[in-house]
Amino acid sequence: MTKNIVKEKVRDILDGYLEMNNHRKTSERFAILDAVYDMQGHFSLDELSLALENSNFRVSRATLYNTMRLFIELRLVVRHRFIGQTKYEACYNNEDHIHQICTVCGAVTEIEAVEITDAIANTKFQRFRKDGFSLYIYGVCSRCQAKMSRERNKLKQKQDKANENR
Ligand SMILES: [Zn+2]
Ligand SMILES: [Zn+2]
Structure with a gap:
């Protein structure tokens, strides 16, 4: 699915929801949705707000939230x-990856894991959509593993030296 088709689909979903619930179709919500689907990967509210500002669209924090x-x-x-951080991500047609989270530095990386996503797709859920x-x-x-082993080596060298001098 190309990016434009995805954007069209999500606009349709929002449009359908607003119509069904008799909400006003303000351009604001659609502009925010567009911006969300233009963002790369994970992003914070600040980053989204900045992206909107850069395209000359100002929305209040409350509206954005x-x-x-x-x-x-x-x-x-x-x-x-x-x-330590809250991040958002466009998820329509974007569920083919899983997240690796480093518990030392907090870095988040995405990887494709076909076996896992296939397994979830094929799982029968119980009384649940x-x-x-x-x-x-x-x-x-x-990176943290390398850093940890460097530190371990340094400590070991120190201990060896101390032993030598004994
Ligand atoms: Zn790390
Ligand atoms: Zn992700």
Whole structure:
């Protein structure tokens, strides 16, 4: 699905919801939705707000927050509570990845894991309609692992020296 088709689909979902609930179709919500689907990967509210400003669209914090809540309800956006940071992500047609979270530095990387996403797609849920999923794998990133082993080596050298001098 190309980006433009995705944007069209999510606009339709929002449009249908507003119509069904007799809400006003303000251009604001559609502009925010567009901006969300233009963002790359995970983003904070600040980053989204900046992107909107850069395209000369100013919205208040409250509007932005409330609109994102609506998008989450409509499963157009997913909210991640990563370590020490809240991030958002466009999730329509974007559920083919899982998240690796480093518990030392908090870095988040995305990887494709076909076996896992296929397994979830093929899972039969009980008395439940699945709308989507987010998966987090916790561990230690390679940079932190390298740093930890450097520190371990340094400590060992120090201990060896101390032993030599004994
Ligand atoms: Zn790390
Ligand atoms: Zn993600």
